[in-house]
Amino acid sequence: MTEQQKSVVNSWNDWDPLKHVIIGVADNCMIPPLETAIDPKIEVGSPMRELAGTQRSKESQEKANAQLDNFADILRKRGVRVDRPAPLDFSQTAQTPDWKVECMFGCMPPRDILLTVGKEMLEATMSYRCRWFEYLCYRPLLERYFEEDPEMKWESAPKPRLTEESYKPGYKDRVQTEEDRLKLMAAKDFVTTEVEFLFDAAECLRMGKDLFVQHGMTANLKGIEWIGRHFSDHRVHAVNFPADPYPIHIDATFVALRPGLIINNPVRALPKEQRKIFEINDWQILDAAQPAHKEPPPLCYSSVWLSMNVLSLDPKTVCVEASEVHQMEQFDKLEFEVVPVPFRDAYAFGGGLHCSTADVYREGSCEDYFPKQT
Numbered sequence: 001m002t003e004q005q006k007s008v009v010n011s012w013n014d015w016d017p018l019k020h021v022i023i024g025v026a027d028n029c030m031i032p033p034l035e036t037a038i039d040p041k042i043e044v045g046s047p048m049r050e051l052a053g054t055q056r057s058k059e060s061q062e063k064a065n066a067q068l069d070n071f072a073d074i075l076r077k078r079g080v081r082v083d084r085p086a087p088l089d090f091s092q093t094a095q096t097p098d099w100k101v102e103c104m105f106g107c108m109p110p111r112d113i114l115l116t117v118g119k120e121m122l123e124a125t126m127s128y129r130c131r132w133f134e135y136l137c138y139r140p141l142l143e144r145y146f147e148e149d150p151e152m153k154w155e156s157a158p159k160p161r162l163t164e165e166s167y168k169p170g171y172k173d174r175v176q177t178e179e180d181r182l183k184l185m186a187a188k189d190f191v192t193t194e195v196e197f198l199f200d201a202a203e204c205l206r207m208g209k210d211l212f213v214q215h216g217m218t219a220n221l222k223g224i225e226w227i228g229r230h231f232s233d234h235r236v237h238a239v240n241f242p243a244d245p246y247p248i249h250i251d252a253t254f255v256a257l258r259p260g261l262i263i264n265n266p267v268r269a270l271p272k273e274q275r276k277i278f279e280i281n282d283w284q285i286l287d288a289a290q291p292a293h294k295e296p297p298p299l300c301y302s303s304v305w306l307s308m309n310v311l312s313l314d315p316k317t318v319c320v321e322a323s324e325v326h327q328m329e330q331f332d333k334l335e336f337e338v339v340p341v342p343f344r345d346a347y348a349f350g351g352g353l354h355c356s357t358a359d360v361y362r363e364g365s366c367e368d369y370f371p372k373q374t
Helices: 058-077 134-148 178-186 221-230 304-308 325-333
Strands: 018-023 081-083 114-117 120-123 153-156 204-207 210-214 235-239 254-258 261-264 284-287 311-314 317-321 337-341 357-362
Touching: 018 058, 018 311, 058 081, 058 337, 081 357, 114 204, 114 357, 120 134, 134 153, 204 254, 210 221, 221 235, 304 325, 317 325, 325 337
Parallel strands: 018 081, 120 153, 210 235, 261 284, 317 337
Antiparallel strands: 018 357, 114 120, 204 210, 254 261, 311 317
């Protein structure tokens, strides 16, 4: 697919040959404000508390954009068409009739916003107020895809009001320690309520006819139910990872690499009772390799496990952050071609390689990888 060809939307999983993708940009990105849903995530004493609601430095934006641009160039050289979003002035106040926050966030991680299932691109509800308007960055691209592909379906999930009823009162005070957090996670006691549909697109793992959606801090059961009704030809499964102290987005925890193979974050194991569907369909779940770093980069709200936040270009080729030597070594042993991509300067802007992309077109069709259901 060349830059001159008309857009075609089609993607059923994370491993079929990738031909067209969106990669985010770091322009104007803000350190998120301490709104109700974000406050419990930011640890006491973190510099992100003092800097909440401020713009990331120009130098850090330039470094992040240099790595995002390089990633785009790497993919283009491999025949992948790359589009980029149109950033807003994220320093603006964001408000609706129900609430007001001092700023927005950014548009580095399109994976959080856009969910491509087959011929459809769906704008997720989002669960943070500062990200409520982020979909606007992608509208010019979606408009173009809709005009160019007569079979493309463009949907937007019901926009939540995100009033205080959508969040549990006093939740921040209940998560003062790691032990507090893990007790709540084990009980599936998350910051969001079940008042309205809530989900980020990055909670969804697409595997042909089956969609696995993480129930956690940014996707509630009502949101997962909506996904199931909306994609009524698919089977939708709620999964959770109780040892994750702040479960947000599945792609640094549970990653499908090709038919029959998944890597799972070893400190956030999928519970035994949820593994049965994989076992009876002969899927192998391996522990991901250990991260090469002990700490994430400064002002980064993701964990060191972005090491496993990889982008598959096809069932035999995977892009990995260039310093993650252990993860690359594991993929070498699994006989993947590994494409190293320097990306740590971009981490703080919204995540890793997978986070920074959204599929537009992959070859392939909807396959049933789980014919045996539990």
